[in-house]
Amino acid sequence: MPEKRVVLRNCGAIDPRNISTYLERDGFRALxxxxxxxxxxxxxxxxxxxxxxxxxxxxxxxGLKWEGARNSPGDEKYxxxxxxxxxxxxxxxxxxxxxxxxxxxxxxxxxGYAIGADRGYIYLRAEYHYLLDLLLGAINQAKDGxxxxxxxxxxxLGAGAYVCGEExxxxxxxxxxxxxxxxxxPFPTVAGLWQQPTTINNVETLMNIAQIVLNGGxxxxxxxxxxxxxxxxxxxxxxxxxxxxxxxxxxxTLRELxxxxxxxxxxxxxxxxxxxxRILPYDMIDTxxxxxxxxxxxAVTVYNKSREVLDIVxxxxxxxxxxxxxxCTPCRQGTQAMLEIVERFLEGEGxxxxxxxLEVLSDTMMLSSLCGLGQAAPFAVxxxxxxxxxxxxxxxxxxxxVA
Amino acid sequence: MSNKVTQERTHEGLLIALQEAxxxxxxxxxxxxxxxxxxxxxxxxxxxxVASFYSFLTTKATGRNIIRICKSLPCYLANGQTIxxxxxxxxxxxxxxxxxxxxxxxxxxxxxxxxxxPPAMLINNxxxxxxxxxxxxxxxxxxx
Numbered sequence: 207m208p209e210k211r212v213v214l215r216n217c218g219a220i221d222p223r224n225i226s227t228y229l230e231r232d233g234f235r236a237l238x239x240x241x242x243x244x245x246x247x248x249x250x251x252x253x254x255x256x257x258x259x260x261x262x263x264x265x266x267x268x269g270l271k272w273e274g275a276r277n278s279p280g281d282e283k284y285x286x287x288x289x290x291x292x293x294x295x296x297x298x299x300x301x302x303x304x305x306x307x308x309x310x311x312x313x314x315x316x317x318g319y320a321i322g323a324d325r326g327y328i329y330l331r332a333e334y335h336y337l338l339d340l341l342l343g344a345i346n347q348a349k350d351g352x353x354x355x356x357x358x359x360x361x362x363l364g365a366g367a368y369v370c371g372e373e374x375x376x377x378x379x380x381x382x383x384x385x386x387x388x389x390x391x392p393f394p395t396v397a398g399l400w401q402q403p404t405t406i407n408n409v410e411t412l413m414n415i416a417q418i419v420l421n422g423g424x425x426x427x428x429x430x431x432x433x434x435x436x437x438x439x440x441x442x443x444x445x446x447x448x449x450x451x452x453x454x455x456x457x458x459t460l461r462e463l464x465x466x467x468x469x470x471x472x473x474x475x476x477x478x479x480x481x482x483x484r485i486l487p488y489d490m491i492d493t494x495x496x497x498x499x500x501x502x503x504x505a506v507t508v509y510n511k512s513r514e515v516l517d518i519v520x521x522x523x524x525x526x527x528x529x530x531x532x533x534c535t536p537c538r539q540g541t542q543a544m545l546e547i548v549e550r551f552l553e554g555e556g557x558x559x560x561x562x563x564l565e566v567l568s569d570t571m572m573l574s575s576l577c578g579l580g581q582a583a584p585f586a587v588x589x590x591x592x593x594x595x596x597x598x599x600x601x602x603x604x605x606x607x608v609a
Numbered sequence: 610m611s612n613k614v615t616q617e618r619t620h621e622g623l624l625i626a627l628q629e630a631x632x633x634x635x636x637x638x639x640x641x642x643x644x645x646x647x648x649x650x651x652x653x654x655x656x657x658x659v660a661s662f663y664s665f666l667t668t669k670a671t672g673r674n675i676i677r678i679c680k681s682l683p684c685y686l687a688n689g690q691t692i693x694x695x696x697x698x699x700x701x702x703x704x705x706x707x708x709x710x711x712x713x714x715x716x717x718x719x720x721x722x723x724x725x726x727p728p729a730m731l732i733n734n735x736x737x738x739x740x741x742x743x744x745x746x747x748x749x750x751x752x753x
Contacts (some may be wrong), residue, residue: 234739244727276753291722292719292720292722294682294719294720294724295682295683295720296720296722296724297722297724299722299723300722300723330628331722332663332665333721333722333731334722335734336734336736337733344727362630363664365627365628365663365664365665365666366623366663366665366666367662367663367664368662368719368720379621379624380621381621382620382621382622382623382624382625382659383620383623383624384658384659384662385662385663386662386743412717418720441724443683443724443725443727444682444683444686445686449725449726449727450682450725451725455743470741477682480720501719507682507683507686509686519684521681521682521685522682525681525719525720528719531662540718549696572635580640
């Protein structure tokens with residue numbers, strides 16, 4: 207299946223610094239249509255009809271999220287765009303902002319209209335500081351064009367913390383605090399930013415909104431699978447010939463993405479969704495990419511046969527241990543303990559008992575961590591224990607003749 | 610309730626104030642954090658807590674230019690280690706250190722989202738991609 211462009215339809219076709227090139231391609235027509243011809247409820251219904259699910263990795267139905275925030279009582283409501291992509295191997299949102307910041311601004315403004323928020327935030331990761339002028343330029347041009355009347359957008363820069371891409375940490379950070387995750391419930395749609403009803407959507411999710419409003423939810427729902435509608439933007443890296451951003455209909459296979467588009471060969475394994483993602487062996491290359499199988503935020507890292515499984519797992523655990531916010535014990539201590547055990551295997555000092563401990567620890571972390579970081583941190587270990595157990599057993603102390 | 614909201618809103622400016630001071634002075638002096646705590650009516654520990662949480666905020670003096678080399682997997686697969694070594698030998702310091710002339714600080718960082726063109730690094734806010742050890746000296750020349 208070839209590439210299919212909905213989210214990226216303007217990338218390369220418009221000048222991201224010039225709003226008139228965006229207007230020539232139906233720019234801000236969806237926002238006008240929503241405000242003139244549709245009630246906020248109509249907009250929400252159209253999004254629900256489309257089946258659009260969150261593109262940041264969790265896959266929550268966007269229409270339901272918006273409906274929740276619209277129906278929650280609050281003095282003020284907020285819409286937030288999560289532009290804090292920090293997952294290892296993810297750069298799709300950077301590519302989107304670099305090439306089409308206007309669609310993002312329009313999507314956020316429609317979200318504001320739908321839930322009844324007159325203020326929106328874009329939380330941009332500190333590492334993307336060089337995109338700030340471009341993004342502010344797009345917002346100011348939209349404002350000058352009269353498209354944002356009654357809706358204020360503020361860009362907030364992060365300060366260097368992977369975990370702030372997690373929605374509750376992100377809100378803490380906008381509030382000026384340490385980016386530590388919150389207990390839920392209450393969910394952000396009820397008590398989010400400053401305890402007011404709030405929606406938080408990924409950059410890519412918001413990029414779909416204008417197209418759905420213009421073409422209808424039915425049109426959108428024709429694309430994808432039963433439970434994963436529309437397209438997905440993937441960022442492919444690692445041992446591939448053509449690393450980059452590709453948009454495909456959901457349900458396309460990993461093989462189409464990795465071998466046909468990114469031209470990988472000699473593949474050993476693939477990590478889908480970055481450090482908190484899943485690891486699949488090459489013989490699962492025909493797996494469809496969808497929420498019901500494997501997806502995450504669309505980071506796909508390819509490893510060829512020269513790579514060592516435990517090296518990959520060790521580096522993944524090191525990343526997670528460093529980036530854990532430290533608030534809850536299972537994640538703060540669990541990621542560290544896992545790293546130490548994986549390092550033992552790397553040094554050829556692993557034991558059967560270590561494997562059992564990894565499995566028990568994984569269960570504990572998945573069940574009791576406060577947020578997605580700790581809950582998903584064991585995946586790299588569990589998946590490689592499932593598909594590459596031999597790589598661990600090779601590193602047993604007894605095998606090595608140490609014990 | 611309204612009192613609580615006001616207090617929480619006050620907190621909002623804290624991170625922004627820290628970010629501005631970091632940009633202006635290169636790091637967050639402890640006297641500054643104490644003053645900030647007073648003006649925000651917060652405990653000093655709270656201010657330090659925020660300052661120490663984020664990797665782009667530092668409580669120790671740094672060089673005029675901060676080099677952040679990516680050490681995450683996509684850059685590692687593209688021989689990122691050779692870039693780390695090339696930068697180290699060019700400026701003669703290791704990660705976490707600052708050159709004696711105060712020109713550079715070196716840090717190893719987690720994924721910076723430039724994985725389509727690895728290995729990559731940031732110097733201050735500027736991205737540098739498709740790095741090779743041979744390019745390093747030329748790039749560093751641009752930072753005084």
